Amino acid sequence: MKEKKIVVELKNIGISFDGEQILDDLNLEIRDGEFVTFLGPSGCGKTTTLRIIGGFTQPDTGEVIIDGKNMNGAPPYKRQVNTIFQRYALFPHLNVFENVAFGLRVNKVDSKEIEKRVTAMLESVNLSGFEKRQVHSLSGGQQQRVAIARALVNNPTILLLDEPLGALDLKLRKDMQNELKNIQQQLGITFIFVTHDQEEALSMSDTVVVMNEGRIQQIGTPEDIYNEPKNAFVADFIGESNILDGIMREDRLVEMFGHKFDCVDIGFGKNEPVDVVVRPEDIDVVEPEKGQLSGTVSSITFKGVHYEIIVDINDFKWMIQSTDSPAVGDVIGISIPPQDIHIMKKSEYSGMFGDYSTFSDEMELIGDTEITGEDET
Ligand SMILES: Nc1ncnc2c1ncn2[C@@H]1O[C@H](COP(=O)(O)OP(=O)(O)OP(=O)(O)O)[C@@H](O)[C@H]1O
Ligand SMILES: [Mg+2]
CATH class of the missing domain: 2.40.50.140 (Nucleic acid-binding proteins)
Structure with a gap:
């Protein structure tokens, strides 16, 4: 099978905050259409890595390469990347349709085209018929799906998701895991997903990146990570x-x-x-x-x-x-x-x-x- 092209490359990324090294010589290649998950304990640098890829934080050292181009210094809107943040914020004064349409309106997309794309997107996250609803009247899972639709409607080639299911109860979380995975496979978008839930990482990802204290401990398929942990940290963190x-x-x-x-x-x-x-x-x-x-x-x-x-x-x-x-x-x-x-x-x-x-x-x-x-x- 032909290897897919590399869409994101991190080379020797390092960053410190207040004199403390937060990421240390991070190297990673992510391929087109891959579902990659950053997994690690709180404070290990997952969000920081995601923000560096998205352009919200600039690294002290190293290179961020997206689609073959060096993106160091480029602001988020110049990158083919959309982000769903750890605390996703919907616009409370807009209904479901307008929340999803927001980015398209900002980009002056033709209103017929907006109608078409938002409708199709709401259908793929199972929210057809919810167009006129106010977001505060939705359940947590429905709001989550609006946030996902809002990010996907801009046709990103890469979607960054920072613990998008963290606020949901277990049952809803499982349902949304399946739905997200389906959406990702249908649309063929590269997902870079953050979680500190090992089961979620194992069940959703093509590739898991296990991090601790700002360093990558192991990169591999869920099976590799579980069956062939590289060191005691990975063995302990993944499963019992x-x-x-x-x-x-x-x-x-x-x-x-x-x-x-x-x-x-x-x-x-x-x-x-x-x-x-x-x-x-x-x-x-x-x-x-x-x-x-x-x-x-x-x-x-x-x-x-x-x-x-x-x-x-x-x-x-x-x-x-x-x-x-x-x-x-x-x-x-x-x-x-x-x-x-x-x-x-x-x-x-x-x-x-x-x-x-x-x-x-x-x-x-x-x-x-x-x-x-x-x-x-
Ligand atoms: N802007 C900042 N200024 C100072 N320290 C920061 C800043 N952003 C992050 N840090 C520190 O960097 C470390 C890594 O933070 P990060 O948010 O990347 O962790 P995380 O892996 O996403 O954790 P969590 O699972 O709790 O979300 C933490 O110790 C955090 O306090
Ligand atoms: Mg975080």
Whole structure:
């Protein structure tokens, strides 16, 4: 298959605010029609990156290239880009039709053409018949769709969306995720989407860009990011993971807690210390004597589709998701299929994540708080 052309390129982008480095040597290529998501914790620089692409913020260093042209210094209206901001603001005094038509009127588009384009756009966001409604009379999801229609009606080649679904409840959010994805595929527009919700990122994107503290941690398909995280930060941020210290004894053999596990990873140094990721859903609960390791169940929580079991093995608290339901205090064995063990290089994030002892401490803390709260009332 022919690779689509690159529509946005960020080269060595850096910016600091008040002496603090906010983005550091950011490099990224985005292709025509791609759905790219910036994913990362609050304050990691997602909005700033989006604003740099949109032309609302100028970087200190580096180049922003859109459609092959260097856009440094160019204002937003000179870029083939439209933006839906984190707090999208509709015009309260205009009805739905006029909100969507606004940009076209500003650009002096012929009124017949406006009629045609706004009508078609409202149809594609499922708002036909809402033309005369005042925006304050709409539900959150409907307002959101007006904001999307307003951005899309200008035929942008690239749409920047900064947490556009953040304000919606879970059900509506899911519906809008599907709708946005459909609109994006129908119109073939490049979407650059920001979220700090990992599930949203995985389910909507062609490409996920995981960021932390102003630096890109990994760029890849949702499957890559989930199955082959580059470091402990990515493994921890995307889904639940147990992250363990290991030593690569040889190709396809890693040692943890003095026990050797078969795995499928190759190319590490002999006896190289590594981080090992095991997803909670990939661990089998077995009889203690049949397990590769065994330990005592310290908590179990029903989650609907599975139980979440915390088991203490040699002072490391593993999280297991299973349909089995052992009792607290039971000794169980665990067994991990070789293909479900993922080996990572050690990084600056090693040792910071992936042991659920912090998880149980937090649970206890929350429990304590509730009791104090009751005392006060
Ligand atoms: N104009 C500014 N002046 C000073 N600091 C700023 C400015 N804009 C952003 N920052 C800082 O830069 C960092 C990154 O901000 P940014 O808004 O890009 O984060 P974000 O990833 O979008 O976070 P969130 O998920 O909370 O929206 C933050 O520490 C923020 O306080
Ligand atoms: Mg933001």
